[in-house]
Amino acid sequence: MTGASRGIGRAIALRLAQEGCTVGVHYRDKIEEAQAVTDEIQAMNGMAHLFQADLQNVEELIKLGTNVWDALQGIDILVNNAGISYKKHFLDYNIEDVDAFTNVNFRGTLFLTQTIARKMVETQTEGSIYTITSVNGIRPGLGLSVYGATKGALETLMKGVAMELAPHCIRVNTLAVGAVETDMNKAVRENPTLLQAVKEGIPLGRFAQPEEIAETLVSLLASDSYLTGASITLDGGLLLMRGYGKLEKYNNGVSI
Secondary structure, X not given: OOOOOOHHHHHHHHHXXXXXXXXXXXXXXXXXXXXHHHHHHHHOOOOEEEEEOOOOOHHHHHHHHHHHHHXXXXXXXXXXXXXXXXXXXXXXXXXXXHHHHHHHHHHHHHHHHHHHHHHHHHOOOOEEEEEEEEHHHOOOXXXXXXXXXXXXXXXXXXXXXXXXXXXXXXXXXXXXEOOEOOHHHHHHHOOHHHHHHHHHOOOOOOOEOHHHHHHHHHHXXXXXXXXXXXXXXXXXXXXXXXXXXXXXXXXXXXXX
């Protein structure tokens, strides 16, 4: 499980441990937070192993895949969660920005998935691969064109991977998430004006909690024997609203 030290990754790691999974907790540089997740899993009598790697470095992530496989004595569930996100106007993007988004969000996920999938095929291991993408990969938001492009690329990539791994009984799906209460959007949540504007664009009127994403993923894993090549959207209805004006309460058919 990549990017497991906080946010959505942390919630998924803990929830998988509750289900009895031995969890590989990956982090890039926040070892204290990753260790806290590992300690919490062990406190609930679960099994967890800590792994460090920078997903911008292909050699490191290939080694990560091998190390996790060996330590866990095989993998039948891979969750690609790690990623970076920040806003910039398209005209302000530079080569460093594009490289960072491409290397972490797309290339890193691609080559780690390839490393694990190759071992699954070689050992005839059936299982599931889930990748956390974003609604911005389906319909980009302002300032998120390059971020959305890398997430959209993952959506397309994983559908192709799903076809090619289906003969090996390896299911591949994505979860396109919307506004989730994590450190990535802390600045928005601390600005009352921005927070209100975001909430007004979400029919359910709130951010998701990381635990809600984790619960959905675990539920899918429990029943995904015929699910592959799918993209599950968890956004509180955000995509229904974006670009369609301000949400208003029903008023006897006057407002729509």
